[in-house]
Amino acid sequence: MTAGGHGTDGVERRGLMFVLSSPSGAGKTTLSRLLIDRMPGLRMSVSATTRSKRPGEVDGRDYLFVDKPRFEAMVKGNELLEWATVFDNSYGTPRAPVEAALSSGQDVLFDIDWQGTQQLREKARADVVSVFILPPSAADLEKRLHSRAQDSDEVIRKRMSRASHEMSHWAEYDYIVINHDVDEAFAEVQSILKAERLKRERRIGLVGFVRSLQGQLQG
């Protein structure tokens, strides 16, 4: 699925699919925004969803807000790379923007749940890097859901009661980050991305690069 792009050091490499998952409120939206702002070469995958827009959310930036018939048409038309039902709403990743970004040499960041992560892994195991974000405690998680001040008490209760089930999938992820402090958690997630970009298997231009270095040494 992925085509070559150029790494920051000019050596061609395959793009990667960088996935952040967590129970609701643990901080993946916050960390995703920081990554997009501070890491060149990384594009956010904007999901389609049938859930209603929260105050401050922008259609096309945070989500593509669609109605149920449109979502079903996207599923039928094979327009989604993966999709799942979370909290009674449907969420899915539009395929075309992801393929376009990867083939233009960009990495793609996904804020998706464990069901979507499993589907991506089945499709492109070698290109998926997954990170699970944990809150430091249940009390912190609840405080964060309230501090976001965007969901009703009823919705927050639902999200808290789902948190344990979502967390049970932590061991399927490549990396686990505990989000005590945003700056520290960001630094950890950034280090993971930087290291994964240097993985030998992704760097398809290395054979040519090393051959050229050897040529220079012999010449």
Ligand SMILES: Nc1nc2c(ncn2[C@@H]2O[C@H](COP(=O)(O)OP(=O)(O)O)[C@@H](O)[C@H]2O)c(=O)[nH]1
């Ligand atoms: N599988 C899948 N999950 C998604 C997608 N977009 C968002 N999600 C997940 O759906 C869940 C609910 O997201 P949201 O309603 O924005 O709530 P939040 O996590 O509290 O910000 C989160 O676990 C997201 O990671 C998607 O395209 N596919």
Ligand SMILES: Nc1ncnc2c1ncn2[C@@H]1O[C@H](COP(=O)(O)OP(=O)(O)O)[C@@H](O)[C@H]1O
């Ligand atoms: N390390 C942290 N310490 C305190 N508050 C945080 C931290 N990380 C995120 N938050 C806050 O917690 C709330 C939920 O974070 P958010 O990124 O929306 O979570 P998610 O996308 O996982 O649901 C937001 O109000 C955010 O500003």
